[in-house]
Amino acid sequence: MKLIACSGGPDSMALLDMERKTGGGLFVCHVNYRKRPTADRDEAIVRQYCETHGLGLAVLYPHYEGGNFQAWARDVRYDFFWRQAHLQGIGKILVAHQQDDLLETYVFQRERHMRCDWYGLRYRSRRQDLVIERPLLGWTKAGLEAYCQENGVAFGVDESNLGDDYTRNRIRHGM
Known part of the structure; x- marks a missing residue:
């Protein structure tokens, strides 16, 4: 059994579809942070896919109280994944980081002069006792969008990624 982190965007919907097609339990x-007008649309996309294919789904609606939103959101979602993995008896989570994310992370680390054991993103890492795998690191975002379109997989586009409000977005748009 694998736990899939799924935002409803093209990366995670492609991952979900690919993993479903390989068989095995998911x-x-x-x-749903409910931070943007289309957040409920993305949840509906994920819900519909799971209902259509008979997959179990858990949804979290966290409440943001201030501070660095990106860091808070990352901690909230990984804590949620960890709790759900334990409830379901799952030891591995798959996340849809892809090649563009890997490069953005590397640039982010270099710009901040971070000293890291590993630059970019590892294929496999751990958070507490949970194994995290990133099987899409060889795919580009454009390739994953094309996969979804070719396979009839619905996805939403997070418009907050289109602006330069966050450092990662500025790096993404400048690459």
């Missing part, structure tokens, strides 16, 4: 986790 459990899906979605976090």
Whole structure:
């Protein structure tokens, strides 16, 4: 059994579809921060896919109280994934980081002069006792969008990624 982190965007919807097609048990986790007008649309996309294919789904609606939103959101979602993995008896979570994310992370680390054991993103890492795998690191975002379109997989586009409000977005748009 694998736990899939699924936002409803093209990366995670492609991952969900690819993993479903390989067989084996899947459990899906979605976090709806309700921070943007299309957040409920993305949740509906994930819900519909799970209902259509008979997949278990857990959704979290966290409440943001201030501070660095990106860091808070990351901690909230990984804590949620960890709890759900334990409830479901799952030891591995798959996340849809892809090649563009890997490069953005590397640039982010270099710009901040971070000293890291590993630059970019590892294929496999751990958070507490949970194994995290990133099987899409060889795919580009454009390739995953094309996969979804070719396979009839619905996805939403997070418009907050289109602006430069966050450092990662500025790096993404400048690459």
